[in-house]
Amino acid sequence: MKNKPLYFDYASTTKIRQEVYEAMLPYLQEEFGNPSSLYDIGIHNKKTINQCRKVIASLINAEQHEIFFCSGGTEANNWAIKGVAFAHPNKREIITTKIEHPSVLNSCQFLEKLGYKVIYLDVDAEGFINLQELEEKITPNTCLVSIMMANNEIGTIQDLEAIGGICARKGVLLHTDAIQAISHLPIDVKKLKVDLLSFSAHKFYGPKGIGCLYIRTGTKIENLIHGGNQEREKRAGTENVAYVVGMAKAIELSYQEMFTHNERERTLSELIYDRLKQAIPDIRLNGPAIGSNRLPGNLNVSFKNVDGSQLCFELNEQGICVSTGSACHSDLIEPSHVLQAIRVPDEYIKGTLRITIGKDTKVEEIEKLTQEIIKRVKK
Numbered sequence: 001m002k003n004k005p006l007y008f009d010y011a012s013t014t015k016i017r018q019e020v021y022e023a024m025l026p027y028l029q030e031e032f033g034n035p036s037s038l039y040d041i042g043i044h045n046k047k048t049i050n051q052c053r054k055v056i057a058s059l060i061n062a063e064q065h066e067i068f069f070c071s072g073g074t075e076a077n078n079w080a081i082k083g084v085a086f087a088h089p090n091k092r093e094i095i096t097t098k099i100e101h102p103s104v105l106n107s108c109q110f111l112e113k114l115g116y117k118v119i120y121l122d123v124d125a126e127g128f129i130n131l132q133e134l135e136e137k138i139t140p141n142t143c144l145v146s147i148m149m150a151n152n153e154i155g156t157i158q159d160l161e162a163i164g165g166i167c168a169r170k171g172v173l174l175h176t177d178a179i180q181a182i183s184h185l186p187i188d189v190k191k192l193k194v195d196l197l198s199f200s201a202h203k204f205y206g207p208k209g210i211g212c213l214y215i216r217t218g219t220k221i222e223n224l225i226h227g228g229n230q231e232r233e234k235r236a237g238t239e240n241v242a243y244v245v246g247m248a249k250a251i252e253l254s255y256q257e258m259f260t261h262n263e264r265e266r267t268l269s270e271l272i273y274d275r276l277k278q279a280i281p282d283i284r285l286n287g288p289a290i291g292s293n294r295l296p297g298n299l300n301v302s303f304k305n306v307d308g309s310q311l312c313f314e315l316n317e318q319g320i321c322v323s324t325g326s327a328c329h330s331d332l333i334e335p336s337h338v339l340q341a342i343r344v345p346d347e348y349i350k351g352t353l354r355i356t357i358g359k360d361t362k363v364e365e366i367e368k369l370t371q372e373i374i375k376r377v378k379k
């Protein structure tokens with residue numbers, strides 16, 4: 001690779017931080033025992049995993065036995081949705097939103113093929129659901145409501161406490177995809193009244209391929225992965241001890257630093273937006289205003305009559321990593337379902353960039369990013 005890239009895609013993934021890497025190392029070599037084995041090096045690793053479970057549970061105010069490790073956010077979302085649906089064969093309706101991650105939307109579409117009815121709630125221009133509409137759509141046949149805590153594209157933070165209140169009142173299970181939210185918002189599963197919550201370590205400076213599903217005690221859910229009796233017989237497969245250790249360390253550090261990082265990321269987002277707006281007055285900010293209803297490091301902007309994918313390629317030539325607002329479907333580049341759901345006007349939708357910043361973003365990098373964008377958009 002050429003020079004170190006200027007990275008503005010923290011919502012996509014993050015680099016494992018040094019402390020996490022060091023915590024993981026012993027478990028990749030000397031501490032290799034299988035946690036299910038009955039001799040010391042296995043028993044030691046079982047204890048390690050349970051210690052990690054305890055750390056994670058305490059941070060989100062869950063009980064230790066409510067934390068289940070799995071392969072990441074995609075699996076956790078699949079498990080929550082299909083697992084609850086299969087455990088409630090007499091209730092065949094699910095409510096979700098139009099702006100969920102594909103791991104939720106495609107799980108729901110799979111269930112539709114099996115005869116389940118899925119209601120996809122609309123969102124307003126900033127990406128918020130209508131709480132009254134949610135309440136009205138819940139029926140005695142609803143087995144699950146699945147609504148993400150924070151959106152990965154436009155940063156919208158839903159009022160999950162209100163959503164939890166509605167679901168609890170109506171006696172319906174609530175799942176939330178907290179994969180983008182977890183390192184930015186303090187989570188208290190009891191206060192939020194969520195029954196299932198997914199997260200993934202690679203969004204908060206932990207390793208890829210490890211995640212977690214919180215399952216409230218008493219929630220009826222089928223297994224997705226069948227095999228041995230790991231994870232209290234709910235999720236089979238030899239545990240990835242090193243990655244579990246890495247995830248616990250990463251989440252612990254991200255909780256400790258949450259406030260400082262959020263403040264800094266919000267300030268830097270504002271700086272980028274102000275610079276761009278000054279030079280390109282007809283720029284459009286997609287999602288809520290920068291502030292408490294938006295993920296602090298998320299900036300999603302559109303430029304009028306600009307080709308966002310081309311812009312992204314050209315920035316890449318300069319060593320700058322950003323995302324577009326498009327998704328690739330069978331070789332066709334199409335505006336993302338999220339931008340369509342918030343009804344970004346035609347002349348803007350294709351000119352969208354998602355810029356996400358993180359703990360290592362530097363002001364000098366922002367100089368270069370904004371200069372390169374302005375130069376290209378104004379030409």
Ligand SMILES: Cc1ncc(COP(=O)(O)O)c(C=O)c1O
Pocket residue numbers: 011012071072073074075077101103148150151152177179180200201209211
């Ligand atoms: C909101 C959201 N949900 C789910 C996922 C999938 O998580 P993973 O990459 O761990 O499978 C992502 C990752 O991009 C995400 O941002």
